[in-house]
Amino acid sequence: MRSILVLHGPNLNLLGEREPETYGRMTLTEIDAKLIELGKQLGFEVRCRQSNHEGELIDALQEARSWAVGVVFNPGGYSHTSVALRDAVAAISIPVIEVHLSNIHAREKFRRRSMIAPACVGSICGFGWTSYALGLYGLAELIP
Amino acid sequence: MRSILVLHGPNLNLLGEREPETYGRMTLTEIDAKLIELGKQLGFEVRCRQSNHEGELIDALQEARSWAVGVVFNPGGYSHTSVALRDAVAAISIPVIEVHLSNIHAREKFRRRSMIAPACVGSICGFGWTSYALGLYGLAELIP
Amino acid sequence: MRSILVLHGPNLNLLGEREPETYGRMTLTEIDAKLIELGKQLGFEVRCRQSNHEGELIDALQEARSWAVGVVFNPGGYSHTSVALRDAVAAISIPVIEVHLSNIHAREKFRRRSMIAPACVGSICGFGWTSYALGLYGLAELIP
Amino acid sequence: MRSILVLHGPNLNLLGEREPETYGRMTLTEIDAKLIELGKQLGFEVRCRQSNHEGELIDALQEARSWAVGVVFNPGGYSHTSVALRDAVAAISIPVIEVHLSNIHAREKFRRRSMIAPACVGSICGFGWTSYALGLYGLAELIP
Amino acid sequence: MRSILVLHGPNLNLLGEREPETYGRMTLTEIDAKLIELGKQLGFEVRCRQSNHEGELIDALQEARSWAVGVVFNPGGYSHTSVALRDAVAAISIPVIEVHLSNIHAREKFRRRSMIAPACVGSICGFGWTSYALGLYGLAELIP
Amino acid sequence: MRSILVLHGPNLNLLGEREPETYGRMTLTEIDAKLIELGKQLGFEVRCRQSNHEGELIDALQEARSWAVGVVFNPGGYSHTSVALRDAVAAISIPVIEVHLSNIHAREKFRRRSMIAPACVGSICGFGWTSYALGLYGLAELIP
Amino acid sequence: MRSILVLHGPNLNLLGEREPETYGRMTLTEIDAKLIELGKQLGFEVRCRQSNHEGELIDALQEARSWAVGVVFNPGGYSHTSVALRDAVAAISIPVIEVHLSNIHAREKFRRRSMIAPACVGSICGFGWTSYALGLYGLAELIP
Amino acid sequence: MRSILVLHGPNLNLLGEREPETYGRMTLTEIDAKLIELGKQLGFEVRCRQSNHEGELIDALQEARSWAVGVVFNPGGYSHTSVALRDAVAAISIPVIEVHLSNIHAREKFRRRSMIAPACVGSICGFGWTSYALGLYGLAELIP
C-alpha cells in the first residue's frame, strides 16, 4: 500500500485551542484521524507528524523520500521565511502539496508570500481542515 | 437542486491549444464536461461560463447571486490587477473559490500576487484541471 | 439647458445591497433621482449611467464630449488601476470630477492611489451619496 | 447657533500673492468673508483661523472640541508629514473635512499622500476656494 | 495574399483631436489608409481594428490566429497594466509587434513599463504614425 | 536632590479623553502625580511638561541640560517624523528614555519606526502609564 | 506562588564573553540570579531558560501556558525573522514582554524591526540586563 | 543698503557645544559676527535669526519679503522633512540659499535628501561655518 506523509509545522499542535476564530475548533488529533480515514478511502496509508522545529521538518521531508509517494505539508509560520525548507522540498523527488488552514492572502502582508510554494506542485488555503483533505485528493490525482 | 457557477477568465477558451506545457492539453469543453459530471456526483448543478471581458465576468458574478450557492472562479490574467473583480466577489454574499491551473507562485513575480484572493474563501493552484475539481469538493464542504 | 453626465463604475449597481456599512443603504436609483433633482435646482440636466465594463465607461466619457458640459465620475475599482480611463478623461476637453462614496484614504493601501485623479479637475471622497452632490455643486461653480 | 472652525495651515496667509497660477488670486481675507457668508446661509457661525505653526494648529483643533460642531481644515504643507495633526484630528470627537485648493494628486509625488486624510470624514481638493465651500456643504449634510 | 492585423487600443479613435502636441494631428482613418497602402507595397493585406474594450482586443488577437500572419498592436493605456492582453499575445502563435505613437520612455513613470512588450517580438515607439509603418516593415522582414 | 524631566508630546494633554481603548483612562494630571510620587521613592525630583509644539519640546530638552540628570520622553506623533527632536536628544549630554503608552509595533506601519529612538539610551512601549514608571526605574539604574 | 518564565534566545549563553562593548560584561548565570532575586521581591517565582534552537523556544513558550502567569522574552537574533515564534506568542493566552539588552533601534537596519513585538504586550530595549528587570516590573503591574 | 537674512534652524543655538567633532567649535554668536562682517565687505547688511520652531522659521521667511533681498538658510533637522518650509521658500520671491555645516551626503541616509533644496537657488554643505560665508558670496553674485 502506498504511503503519504502529512506534515504539520509549528504551533499546529495547539489547534482547537489557539485563536479558534482563525484556525477552527478541531484538534490536531481529530484532524489526523479524519485524514487517515480519508486516505484509506483513496487507497493510501497516511502517516501524520508535527514539529515546532524547522530542522525536524527538514529531516522528516528527507526521510519521506524512502517510504512516501507524496507529502501534504502545512509549514505554518516557516512558510514565509524558510529557504531551508524550500530547498528540502526541491531536493526530494516526491510531490509536495502546500496547505494552510486560513486564507493567507487575507491576512497580514508578510503572510501573503510563501517561500515554499514555488518548490511545491500546488498550494491550497482557506478551507480549514478541509485544506488537508483537498491536498490528499490532489495527491491522489497526481500519483498514478 | 443547488447550482454552482464555474467561471473562466480571459484566454482560457484557448486551453489545450495555448502553451500546453504550462496549461495542459485538455480543452475547456472537456474540462467543463468533467466538472458537470463531478458536480452531479456531489449533488450540484454546475453551469460553466467563459469570457475575455472583465466587465462580463463582473456581470456574471453579480447575476450568480440570484441562482447559485457558490462560485469556482479562475480569473486568469485579471487575477493580478483587477480591483473591480475583487469588489464584485466581496459584494456578493455567496462563497467564491479562486483556482488556477498552474502554480502561480512558481512563475513570473507579477503572477504571485492575486488581488482577488483576499476576497475569496480560499485559493487553489497548481493541479491543472484538477484545481477546478478540488474547488468543487471544497465548495461542497462549505455549503451545508 | 446644459447637461451633465453622472457616470458610475463597476459594482455601484449593487448599492444599498453591497456592504452597506461601507457604502450606505441608498440604492443607485434613489441616488440618481436625488442628483437629477439637485441638477434641476442648479440649472443642469443630469443624465446617469452605470457600467461594470471599463470599455463602456471609456465610450461614455468619449460620447459625453458631444452633449455634456461636465462629468461627475465614480470610477469604483477601476480608479486604482486604469490608465485607459485616465487617458479618456485627459482626452476630452470637458471638466471631470472624481467622486467616491467612502473615504478611500482610510481603506486598504491600494485604494489610496487613484490613477484617474491627476487627470480630473478635482476629487471628493468620504461623504456617501453626498460626494456626488458636492461634485455637482463644484461643477456648477466651474462652468460659467 | 452652531459654530464651525475653518482652519488654514502654513503659507495660506500669502494667498493671492503666492504662486497665483497654482493657488488663485483671492486673498485669505476674501475667502474667509465668503465662507462666513455661506455659513450664515447654511445656518452656521463660521470662525476662521490661520497659523504657520503645527503646534498652534493642534491647539486650535483641540480647543474646537468645546465650541464647534465641525472643522473644515486645509493643513497645507503639514498634510503630507504630520502624524501629530492626524492624531489631533482622531482625538477630537467632532467631524473634520480635509480641503486643498489645488488638485494634490496632479502635483509632486510627495503631495499625493495625506497623512491626515485617513483620520478625517472626507477629503476635497482641486476647486480653488470652492473646496472650502464644498467642505461647508458637506459638513452641513453630516450635522443634523 | 497574406494578411496582417493592425490593432488600435483605447482612445486611439480620438487621434487628431486628443492632445495633438503629444499624439500628432492625423486621424485614425488617415493612418489606417496609409498603412493599408504601405501593406500593399510590402505584399500584405492590412486590416485595421480599434476598440476601447480590453476584452474585445483579446478577442481580436485570438481571432487573428485564423486569418493573419502577424499583428501590429498599439495597446494604448492597457500597455502598462494588462496581464490578460499579455497572455493573449503569448497564447497565439503569430508574431506581434508593439507600437506606440509617443516615446513612452520620456513620459510619466508608469508609462515606461509595458506589461505586453515581453510577450511581443519587438517594440517600437516615438515616431508618431510612422511607428506603425516601421512595425509593418519589421513584420515583413520576420515573415518569410 | 537630583531632578528628572518627564516630557509629554502632542495630544497627550487629552489623555483619559482621547481614544481610551488605546491610551487608557487616566488623565495626564493623574499620571504626573504618580510619577512625582514614584520619583520621590527613587530619590529624584520629577518635573513634568507637556506641549503640542515641536519647537517647545526642543526648547525643553535644551533647557533640561542645566537642571536635569535625565529625561523620560514621550514624543507622541513627532516620534515618527522629527529629525529636529532627534538632533536635540543627541545634542544634550544627559540620558533620554523614549516611552510610549501603546505598543507602537502593533499599530499602523508608520508608527513602527521611531526617528528618535536611535538617539535615546533605550525605549519602552506598551505598558500604558506604567511605561513612564519603567522609564524612571531605568533612569534610576543608569544614573549612579 | 505565581511563576514567570524568563526566556533567553540564541547566543545569549555567551553573555559576558560575546562583544562586551555591546552586550555588557555580566554572564547569563549572574543575570538569572539577579532576576530570581528581583522576582522574589515582587512576589513571583522566576524560572530561566536559554536555547539556541527556535523550535525549543516555541516549545518553551507553549509549555509555559500550564505553569506561568507571564513571560519575559529576549528572542535575540530570531526577533527579526521568526513568524513561528510570533505565532507561538500569539497562541498562548499569557502576557509576553519582549526585551533586548542593546538599543536595537540604534543598530543595523535589519535589527530595527521585530517580527515578534506586535504579538507582545510591550517591548523594552537598551538598558543592558536592566531591560529584563524592567520587564519583570512591567509584568508585575499587568498581573493583578 | 541692501539687507540679507541669515536664518538658523533647530539646535544651531547649541553650536560649539553640540557634537563639536561634527559641527565645529565656533558658537553661533561668533559665526553671526563673522557673517555680519563679511556682509559689510560685500555691501550688505546681514541680520541673523535662530529658532527651534518650524512655524517661526516660516514666519521669518515670510517677513523677509518686505526687507531682505535674499536669504542664507540652514534648516537643520527640518531640511529632511518639512514641506511647509519648502512651500514658504517657494512662496517668497527673493532667492534663498540652503547651507549645511556638515557634508549631509556623508551621514545617515535620511539626511541625504533635502525637501527644501528643490525650492532654493542653490545648496552648499560640508565647509563648517564657511558654508554660510560661501552662501553670502553666492547671493552677492546673484543680486545685481
Place this chain on the structure above:
Amino acid sequence: MRSILVLHGPNLNLLGEREPETYGRMTLTEIDAKLIELGKQLGFEVRCRQSNHEGELIDALQEARSWAVGVVFNPGGYSHTSVALRDAVAAISIPVIEVHLSNIHAREKFRRRSMIAPACVGSICGFGWTSYALGLYGLAELIP
C-alpha cells in the same frame, strides 16, 4: 549628400560570435555593409563606428553634430546605467534613435530600463539587425 552616424556600443564588435542564440549570427561588418547599402537607397551616407569605451561614444556623438543629420545608436550595456551618454544625446541638436538587437523587455529586469531612451526621439528593439534598418527608415521619415 546627408550623412547618418550608426554608433555601436560595447561588445557589439563580437557580434556573430557572442551568444548567437540571443544576438544572431551576422557579424558587425556584415551588418554595417547592409546599413550602408540601405542608407544609399534612402539617400543617406551611412558611417559606422563601434567602441567599448563610454567616453569614445560620447566623443562620437558630440562630433556628429558637425557632419551628421541624425544618429542610430545601440548603446549596448551602457543603455541601462549611463547618465553621461544620456546627457550627450540631449546636448546635441540632431535626432538620435535608440536600437537594440534583442527585445530588452523580455530579458533580465535591469535591462528593461534604458537611461538613454528618454533623451532619444524613439526606440526600437527585438528585430535583430533589422532594428538598425528600422532606425534608418525612421530617421528618413523624420529628416525632411
Place this chain on the structure above:
Amino acid sequence: MRSILVLHGPNLNLLGEREPETYGRMTLTEIDAKLIELGKQLGFEVRCRQSNHEGELIDALQEARSWAVGVVFNPGGYSHTSVALRDAVAAISIPVIEVHLSNIHAREKFRRRSMIAPACVGSICGFGWTSYALGLYGLAELIP
C-alpha cells in the same frame, strides 16, 4: 596539531543526490574525505559536521571556540535569513569563512544576499566542492 571545523548546513547531507546539475555528483562523505586529506597537507586536523537544524549549527559554532582555530561554513538555505547564525559567527573570536557550492549570485534573487557574510572574514562561491578547498587554503593563510 591545530584543528578546523568544516560545518555543513541544511540539505547538504543529500549532496550527490539532490539536483546534481546544480550541486554536483560528489556525496558529502566523499567531500569530507577530500577535505580531511587536504587539511593534513596544510597541517590541520579537519573535523566535519552537518545538521539541518539552525540551533545545532549555532551550538557547533559556539563549541568550536574551545577546540578549533577556524571554521569553513556552508550555511545553505540559512545563509539568506538567519540573524541568529550571523550573531553566532560574530560572537566567537575565531575566523569563519563562508562557502557555497553554486554561484549564489547567478540564482534566484533571494539567494544573492547572505545575512552571514558580513560577519565572516571572507566568502567563496561557485566552485563546487572546491569552494571548501579554497576556504581551507584561505584559512591556512590567515592563521599564522
Place this chain on the structure above:
Amino acid sequence: MRSILVLHGPNLNLLGEREPETYGRMTLTEIDAKLIELGKQLGFEVRCRQSNHEGELIDALQEARSWAVGVVFNPGGYSHTSVALRDAVAAISIPVIEVHLSNIHAREKFRRRSMIAPACVGSICGFGWTSYALGLYGLAELIP
C-alpha cells in the same frame, strides 16, 4: 605657489552651446579663464582639465596627488553612477570639492543622488559658473 586642479566631467566641453537655459551661456574656455584669474587673487595656480572619459577623470585625480593641494570637481553625468570615481576621490589624500552648475536637487530624481559627494569635503550646486568660484573660495579656506 600652490596649485589646484579644476576638473570638468563629460559634456561640459559643450557649455554655452548645450541647453543654455539649464547650464548658462558661458563657454568652458571663458569659465576656465575666470577661474584662473580668481585663483591668482586667492594665491593659487589653477589648472583646468576636461574629459568625457571616466577613466581619464580617474587618472587625472590620481595624478593630482603629486602636484595639487586640492581639487574642484564637476563630475557631470558620472556623479550619479560612478563608484570608481568615488573610490578615486577617497583614495587620494587631498581635499576634493564637488560642484554642479545647476541645482541638481530640482531636476530628475536620478540626479538628486551623488555617488561621489560622500567622499568629498563638501558640495556646491545651483550657482552656474559661480559654483566653481565658490569651490575655490572654499578650498582656500580649507588649505592653510
Place this chain on the structure above:
Amino acid sequence: MRSILVLHGPNLNLLGEREPETYGRMTLTEIDAKLIELGKQLGFEVRCRQSNHEGELIDALQEARSWAVGVVFNPGGYSHTSVALRDAVAAISIPVIEVHLSNIHAREKFRRRSMIAPACVGSICGFGWTSYALGLYGLAELIP
C-alpha cells in the same frame, strides 16, 4: 604553456598607498610578482594588467579570448554598476573568476551587489591579496 590573465580594475594601481586599513599594504607590483610565481607552481603563465578605464577592461577581456584559458578579475568600483563588463564576461567563452581584496558584504550597501558576479564562474572576497591566489587555485581546478 597555458596562460591566465589577472585583470585589475580602477584605483588598484594605488594599492599599498590607498586606505591601507581596508586594502592592505602590499603594492600591486608586489602582488603581481607573487601571482606570477604562484602561477608557475600551478603550471600557468600569469599575465597581469591594470586599467582605470572601463573600456580598456572590456578590450582586455575580449583580447584574452585569443591567448588565455581563464581570467582572475578584480573589477573594483565597476563591479557594482557595469552591465558592459558583465556582458563582456558573458561574451567570452573562457572562465572568469571575480575577486575582491576586502569583504564587500561587510561594507556600504551599494558594494554588496556585484553586477558582474552572475556572469562569472565564481566569486571570492575578503582575503586581501590572497583572494587572487585563491582565484588561481580555483581556475587551476576548473581547467583540466
